[in-house]
Amino acid sequence: MFGGPGMRWLMMLLGLTLVWNIFTLRPTTPSIDLPYSAFLDQVQAGNVTKVELNDQQVRGVLTTPVEAPAGETVSGGTLFGDAPTKADQFTSTIPTVGDQTLLPLLREKKVEIVASVQNPSIFWNILLSFGPVLLIGGLFIYMMRQQSRGQQNVFSFGRSKAKSHTGETPTVTFGDVAGAEESKRELTEVVDFLKNPDRYKRLGAKIPRGVLLVGPPGTGKTLLARAVAGEAGVPFFSTSASEFVELFVGVGASRVRDLFDQARRNGPAIVFIDELDAIGRQRGAGMGGGNDEREQTLNQILVEMDGFETAVVPVIVIAATNRPDVLDPALLRPGRFDRQVTVGLPDVRGREAILRIHLRGKPVSTDVDASIVARQTPGFAGADLANLVNEAAIHAARHMARQVTAQHFREALDKIVLGTERPVLMSEQERTVIAYHEAGHALVSSLLPESDPVNKVTIIPRGRALGVTEYLPEGDRFNYSREFLRSQLATLFGGRAAEQVAIGEITTGAENDLQRATQLARRMVGRWGMSDEMGLLFASEGAENPFLGREMAGPRDHSEATAARLDDAVRKLLDERMHTAIELLTSNRGTLDHLATALLEHETLDRLQVEAIVRGEDLPPPTKGTAAPITLPPSDRPAPRPRPGIMPA
CATH class of the missing domain: 1.10.8.60 (Helicase, Ruva Protein; domain 3)
Known part of the structure; x- marks a missing residue:
């Protein structure tokens, strides 16, 4: 920053300014400005030895220094110290009407007369002569450069914006990727083909031209693509699908062509397209928001992937998406994205x-x-x-x-x-309701053998909830039994059931519990065949089209009578699980009271404390220093707060 050409020009300008100030402020000979009459008096007195006449300006030298007249100052002198009061040089101005007696008087007094003519400097003459021409020429050159730059931008508008990474200095390898061993094994063949293509060509094998990484957000799809490039040691071109789409039709297709041309020139290479669903959605989807530019870009990608000469320059396309259901079928056919690698959640x-x-x-x-x-x-x-x-x-x-x-x-x-803790002023009655609500969730889960164990229960407000019950599965689940799901329903109703059993009144705190329970029961009855009333019927709700929301869902694939039977089966299942929760809490009322009292005292209970209370053991009193709950009298209850609820594992 300090050694560039701009800094050198600045230092040169400062030096020139310093030199100018030195010459401008250097000490000069003191001089006074005399009125024309005082000048004539000095000539008459013989005190003038030399004069210089320049148009109407007179400069001269005095024999004896004189003081400045009243109201006049002495110019020149030293830079420091007091200003002089006398001067032996003077200046004066000749009247415009002229004075015919001046020259005879000067000759009479033996004064040396010097005449001079003030000519403009050469620089000033050049500036006046060529200045306008130089100004017009400079403006013309500036306009030409701007026009040329604009033309370059126009021609580069259709060029790809992909970032290129050479394979000489890989920053990410498979050693930096964990939790996706199956995906890494699938991609190892791609790396081996780029390193040893002859091994596959001898056997007539063809490596997949495209690899589609499918998985939820945050599972490491982009990291896997970078690791493939790092392991193979080949150029890596990365871009996002949204960078192809522009306002002008045809720009996206032009950028696709340029991207694949760059990859072929640097091949073997890897092209990575992130968020492929931004341009790969089904064509003609209507409600999907399709436009001509996006579809032309997709068509160009299909053409480029189908026209690869893998025997000459191997180029492999790796794309990532978390919405494979919206992709156009032409992308997924053999010859384009031959292989789909699922990158799931890690175990x-x-x-x-x-x-x-x-x-x-x-x-x-x-x-x-x-x-x-x-x-x-x-x-x-x-x-x-x-x-x-x-x-x-x-x-x-x-x-x-x-x-x-x-x-x-x-x-x-x-x-x-669970969310961030937040202090909320609440009455003792509200704290009691929340304590019984969360105690109901925890106790029902503890009494049902198929439920996940309780990890933590708290009545401290966190996030949008006034109380939270957290569960911790003992292992990763990939398949759920009907008994486990029925236990989940009873656990969800544990909070509402505890309010009915212990308080005798229900509150709005079970809104989220009811919503989740209804959704789970509807899937059990209509999708998973876990209802005796509906049998093995799969009843969709008309929202399978990914481009249509639930509000604009298409017609159902079943009759209104079947829909009514489905609703009755769902309601029957929910009522039966609610009745189970009430029975469990009623028969264990003492444990419920003990658990709610412990929550009011400790505010947060861990798994060991909950298990001890269920076994009938007493907990030690809270340790000193525990923050006391903030309570208000019932008459000062604040406005309704967000509901208490449970947090799933």
Whole structure:
């Protein structure tokens, strides 16, 4: 920044300014400005030895210095010190009407007369002569350059904006990717083909021209594509599908052509297109918001992928999407995206490996066990685990700690899963209702053998909920039994059932529980065949089209009579599970009261404390220093708050 040409020009300008000031402010001979009459008096007195006449200006030298007249000042002198009061040089102005007696008087007094003519400088003459021409020429050159730059931008408008990475310095390899072992095995063949193409050509095998990575957001699809390029050591062109779409029709197709031309010139190479569904949606979908530009871009991609000369220059396209259901069928046919690799959520071993990668280089305490954290985070994607490690580091920095401890991980996990704690003023009656509500969820789950164990129960407001019950599955589930789902329904109704059994009044706190229970029951009856009334019938709701929302869903695939039977079966299932929850809490009323009282005292109970209460054991009193709950008298109850609810594992 300080050594560029602009800085050198600035230093030169400052130097010239300094030199100009030195010459301008240098010490000069003192001089006074005399009126014309005073000048004539000095000539008559013989005190003038020399004059210089220049038009109407007179400069002269005095024999004896004189003081400045009243109201006049002495110019020139030294830079520092007092200004002079006398001067032996003067200036004066000849009247415009002229004076015919001046020259005879000067000759009479023996004054040396010098005549001069003031000519403009050469620079000024050149500036006056050629200045307008130079100004017009400079303006013309500037306009030509701007026009040329605009033409270059027009011609480069259709060029690809893909970022190119050479294979000489790979930054990501398969060693940096964890939790996706099956996906890495699928992509290993792609890497091996780029490294050893002759091995496959001898056997007549053809590597897939396109690989589509499918999976939920945050599972590492982009990271896998970068790892393939890093392992293969080939150029890697990465872009997003949204960068192809512009206002002008044809620009996207032009950019596709330019992208594949660059890949062929640098082949073998890998082209990665992220979020393929932005341009790969089904053509003619109507409600999908299609336009000519997007469809032309998609057509160009189809043509480019079908026209690869893999025997000459191998170019492999890797694309990623989390919406494979909206893609055009032409993209998925053989010869284009031949292979689809599913990048799913990691299991417990994958989560442990991902955590170990994100813990590299961080000051982590010895009490942090990645395997324990992995078991506590079922359903977390790679991005979620990275966020968990970052939140734990933030909590450690907030507490001025030198290392990230297990406690910081617990706080970070509670914040992500349960929400941020927020102080809310509530009455003792509201706290009691919330305590029984959450105690009902926890107790029903503990009494049903098929339910997930309770990990934590709290009546401290978090996020939008006034109370939360957290469950921790003992292992990853990929298939759910009917008995497990029925237990889930009873657990969801545990809060409402506890309010009826213990309080004798129901509140709005079960809104989220009712919504989730109804959705689960409808899937059990209409999709999974878990109802005796409906049998094995699959009853869709007309919303399978991904381009149509539920409000604009198409017609159902069953009659109105079947829909009425389905509603009756759902209501029957919900009523039966609600009755089960009420029976469980009624027969265990003492345990319910004990659990609610413990929540009012401790505010938060962990798994061991809940299990101890269910066994009939008493908990020790809260330790000193525990924040006392903030309560208000019933007459000062605030406005209704967000409902209490449960948080799924």
